[in-house]
Structures are given as structure tokens and as C-alpha cells.
Amino acid sequence: MKIIIIQSKDWPKGKEQPTEFNYSDNSIYVNNSYDIKNDPCGWIVHEKVHFNERNKNLNKDNYPDCDNEINPYIEQFKYLKNKGYTFDNIFELYHMKSIIKYKDILKKYWI
Ligand SMILES: [Zn+2]
Numbered sequence: 001m002k003i004i005i006i007q008s009k010d011w012p013k014g015k016e017q018p019t020e021f022n023y024s025d026n027s028i029y030v031n032n033s034y035d036i037k038n039d040p041c042g043w044i045v046h047e048k049v050h051f052n053e054r055n056k057n058l059n060k061d062n063y064p065d066c067d068n069e070i071n072p073y074i075e076q077f078k079y080l081k082n083k084g085y086t087f088d089n090i091f092e093l094y095h096m097k098s099i100i101k102y103k104d105i106l107k108k109y110w111i
Helices: 043-052 067-082 088-092 092-108
Strands: 002-006 019-022 026-031
Touching: 019 043, 026 043, 043 067, 067 092, 088 092
Parallel strands: 002 026
Antiparallel strands: 019 026
């Protein structure tokens, strides 16, 4: 598994999340505005689960309400819970604001 840092200016326009797992090269792409070392929002935790599940034939339609996102979000949220966050206050983190629109769906991954 490789982690590839992308300069913010080169990050795809409209892609709000700071990380992405790329299934074609099994790499995690990270916007360099994200603190990869401290992983404050657990996005690296999330993408590593995508890496671990890369060979499973998962349903990726209807993000984030799909098989593909269940375990990544469950693990990300466990990580944030261990840091002391509640479900509501994770959306105050800068790099979580883009997913607030999915709050109702994501609630089921906070277990
Ligand atoms: Zn994901």
C-alpha cells in the first residue's frame, strides 16, 4: 500500500474529502492540507480499511449507504470515539464538514 500526497492546488476540484483510496493502483491519495501523521479525523484509518477490503466485491453505489463504506466508516468512527468525540461533534472537525450532508446515513455506522 502506498500513500501519495497531492498538493492542494492539484487536488480534484469538487472533491471535498481530504483522502481517497484508489482501487486501480491500491494507493491512498491524500490532500497535503490533511495532517497525515496525526490523522485528526481518522481518514487514514478509513482508507486503510478500503485497502484491506480491496479484493472484496462490494457494492459502491449510493455513497455512503453502501457495503463498500460500512467498515471504513465503522473503524473511522471507533477511532474518533476513542479520541473522545461524540457523533455530533465530529462534524465540527474541519475535514469532516464535507460529509455532514450524510449525517443521517452515517449515524448507523456510529456503533
Ligand atoms: Zn470510503
